[in-house]
Amino acid sequence: xxxxxxxxxxxxxxxxxxxxxxxxxxxxxxxxxxxxxxxxxxxxxxxxxxxxxxxxxxxxxxxxxxxxxxxxxxxxxxxxxxxxxxxxxxxxxxxxxxxxxxxxxxxxxxxxxxxxxxxxxxxxxxxxxxxxxxxxxxxxxxxxxxxxxxxxxxxxxxxxxxxxxxxxxxxxxxxxxxxxxxxxxxxxxxxxxxxxxxxxxxxxxxxxxxxxxxxxxxxxxxxxxxxxxxxxxxxxxxxxxxxxxxxxxxxxxxxxxxxxxxxxxxxxxxxxxxxxxxxxxxxxxxxxxxxxxxxxxxxxxxxxxxxxxxxxxxxxxxxxxxxxxxxxxxxxxxxxxxxxxxxxxxxxxxxxxxxxxxxxxxxxxxxxxxxxxxxxxxxxxxxxxxxxxxxxxxxxxxxxxxxxxxxxxxxxxxxxxxxxxxxxxxxxxxxxxxxxxxxxxxxxxxxx
Numbered sequence: 063x064x065x066x067x068x069x070x071x072x073x074x075x076x077x078x079x080x081x082x083x084x085x086x087x088x089x090x091x092x093x094x095x096x097x098x099x100x101x102x103x104x105x106x107x108x109x110x111x112x113x114x115x116x117x118x119x120x121x122x123x124x125x126x127x128x129x130x131x132x133x134x135x136x137x138x139x140x141x142x143x144x145x146x147x148x149x150x151x152x153x154x155x156x157x158x159x160x161x162x163x164x165x166x167x168x169x170x171x172x173x174x175x176x177x178x179x180x181x182x183x184x185x186x187x188x189x190x191x192x193x194x195x196x197x198x199x200x201x202x203x204x205x206x207x208x209x210x211x212x213x214x215x216x217x218x219x220x221x222x223x224x225x226x227x228x229x230x231x232x233x234x235x236x237x238x239x240x241x242x243x244x245x246x247x248x249x250x251x252x253x254x255x256x257x258x259x260x261x262x263x264x265x266x267x268x269x270x271x272x273x274x275x276x277x278x279x280x281x282x283x284x285x286x287x288x289x290x291x292x293x294x295x296x297x298x299x300x301x302x303x304x305x306x307x308x309x310x311x312x313x314x315x316x317x318x319x320x321x322x323x324x325x326x327x328x329x330x331x332x333x334x335x336x337x338x339x340x341x342x343x344x345x346x347x348x349x350x351x352x353x354x355x356x357x358x359x360x361x362x363x364x365x366x367x368x369x370x371x372x373x374x375x376x377x378x379x380x381x382x383x384x385x386x387x388x389x390x391x392x393x394x395x396x397x398x399x400x401x402x403x404x405x406x407x408x409x410x411x412x413x414x415x416x417x418x419x420x421x422x423x424x425x426x427x428x429x430x431x432x433x434x435x436x437x438x439x440x441x442x443x444x445x446x447x448x449x450x451x452x453x454x455x456x457x458x459x460x461x462x463x464x465x466x467x468x469x470x471x472x473x474x475x476x477x478x479x480x481x482x483x484x485x486x487x488x489x490x491x492x493x494x495x496x497x498x499x500x501x502x503x504x505x506x507x508x509x510x
Contacts, residue, residue, distance in 0.1 A: 068201075071283055074276050075202040081271055082197060083209050085254070085261055086190060089153055090213030092251045093186055095221040096160040096179075097125070099247050101326040102225030102347075103163075103240040105333060105340060110238065111168060119457020121172045122326055123450040128180035130446030134439040136185020141435045145193045145265075149186060150258035156182035157251030164241035188438040195421050195434065196265050199283045203418050208362030211414030215358060215406075218351035221247065222329065226344020307437055309487065310420045311444035316480040317379070317416070318445035320409055320473045323452025324386065328402070331466055335395045349399065350406035357411030362418075371419035372492065375412045376484040382408030383477035390470035409477065426493055 100107075104118050113121070140148040159175070159182040166172045190210070198206045228243040237245070263269055266280045332338065332346045357378070365374045385405030392398050424437045459469040 067279070067283075070276070070279060071199060071201070074272060074280050075198060075206075077271060077276075078197050078269070078280075079206060079209070081269075082262070083206060085258060086194070086210050087213050087216075088254050089149070089186070089251075089258065090190065090210050091217045091220065092153070092254060093156070093183065094214055094217035095247055096156060096251055097183065098217070098326055099160075099221055099225055099243060100163070100176075102222060102229070102329050102344065103243050105240075105329055105343065106229050106238070107166070107240040110240070111166065111172075113169065113172075115457040115461040116454070117169050117172075117457075119454040119460075121169065121176050122453040122457075123322070124173050124454075125176040125180040125183075126322070126446040126449035128177045129184050130180075130443045130450070132181055132184030133188060133443045133446065134436055136189065136439070138435065138439075140185060140189045140192060145189065145196070146259060146262040149189050149193065149262065150255045152182065152184075152186045152189070153255030153258055154252050155255075156186070157248050157253075157255060158182070160248030160251065161245045163248075164237065164244040185439070188435070188442040191417060191421055191438045191442075192435045193262075195425060196284070197280075199280075200422050200425070203421065205362060205366055207414040207418045208359060211358050211362070211410075211417070212355055214410050214413065215351035215354035218325075219348045219355065222347040222351075223341070223344040226329075226339075226341045226347070229340035229344075306423050306492070307440060309483075309491075310423065311441055313375075313416070313480055313483055314420075314441055315444040315448045316476045316483075317409070317413075318448030319452045319476050320382070320386070321445075321452075322449040323456050323469065324473050325406070326453050327456055327460075327466065330460075331389075331402075332399075334465075335398065346399065350403040351410070353403040353407040354410035357407035358414055361411040362414050365415045365418075371415055371422075372484055372487065372489075372494070374415050375419065376481045378408050378412035378415075379477050379481035379484070380408070381411075382406075383474045383481060384408070386470055386477060387474040390467045390474065423493060 100122055104113070104122075107113065108115075108118050136148075136152070156179060159179040163172075163175045163179065166175055194203065194206055194210070225243055225247070228246060229239045231239045231242050233239075234242065266272070266277050266284070269277055269280075272280070328350070329343055329347050332343050335346075338346065361374055361378055365371055368374075382405050385401050385403070385408055388401030389398055389405055392401055420441055421434075421438065424434055424441075456466070456469045460466060
């Protein structure tokens with residue numbers, strides 16, 4: 063690609079980033095707040111409703127059953143009906159579902175409402191990844207993902223303090239503090255969903271803020287990155303032919319086991335340090351995610367600068383493993399918070415690079431946009447499986463042993479294994495030195 067083309071695409075990328083990324087960031091922040099605010103609400107809800115750690119852990123995790131099962135169907139809907147209507151509709155649906163969680167009266171209703179919330183949220187994040195693949199060429203994608211990935215630490219930095227403050231509210235109109243938390247934090251998703259229906263467009267061909275030559279150049283650049291141009295039918299099951307799909311799913315599963323197994327319990331872990339009000343627990347719980355925001359930004363920039371994905375992912379996961387082990391072994395409250403900052407920064411810092419890497423690889427081996435959407439859905443499904451198992455297992459361990467040490471040691475081991483998997487994957491296997499060895503086989507089977 064010529065320097066002139068690079069400069070023109072950079073201008074186009076900046077226009078698209080200013081137009082699209084703020085709303086995408088807002089949606090991702092709300093997605094994570096509505097997904098994890100149950101961890102803050104649990105500080106009061108568990109006491110009021112008599113939930114044990116295992117009941118809460120199962121309810122927190124059961125969300126991911128429907129969230130996982132509906133990933134691929136939801137992404138097929140996005141590919142069929144368009145990003146604007148589908149992503150906006152999902153935002154509105156999950157905002158209403160998050161508000162409805164305030165109606166929890168016992169374990170059964172808690173499980174049912176969490177299942178329904180999983181249906182509502184399913185498909186939004188892989189849909190977001192697919193949407194960004196339709197707008198940003200590979201050379202700009204990691205930087206775009208970096209800004210969106212800031213949604214994870216920003217959501218925690220906002221959600222934990224706000225959630226803690228909401229738990230200080232008195233009973234109003236017959237609703238107690240944790241019920242108001244679900245309602246107040248769910249309504250903004252509905253608003254952003256309505257804005258998405260108005261603001262978003264499905265692809266570069268509808269980008270009225272670009273000139274006609276800019277729209278054509280961006281469309282040509284995105285189309286030119288396709289490794290295969292034939293568009294004949296490819297069955298859904300054939301999406302798993304390529305071993306890079308299960309490889310990235312395994313990496314994502316192990317990563318998600320740590321994220322949802324540890325992050326969702328952070329307010330409880332901080333509360334166990336003793337002597338803190340709900341508002342103070344929220345403030346302290348947000349500190350690790352402020353560190354994570356810096357790590358996300360620096361890791362994304364460094365990954366682009368050095369044109370490396372593999373070692374940035376592996377290295378940050380190793381830092382996360384060390385920090386998580388430090389939390390498990392330290393007894394001093396200050397050191398626990400310090401190691402927690404290191405753990406969250408390490409795990410969160412590489413997430414945008416991992417997703418950028420996965421979309422690049424899947425884009426190279428996906429013959430059609432439909433198959434790319436399905437593969438991204440499968441990737442997020444793998445994280446959903448980890449999201450279901452991890453909170454429940456941590457709850458069982460906490461109920462059995464009375465502290466988080468065993469669960470944290472297990473999480474550290476998983477992070478170390480994930481780092482090792484990425485480090486040992488050869489450049490040839492990852493397609494960094496040309497096509498992956500099985501790409502030609504996959505293409506031959508597909509064309510036949």
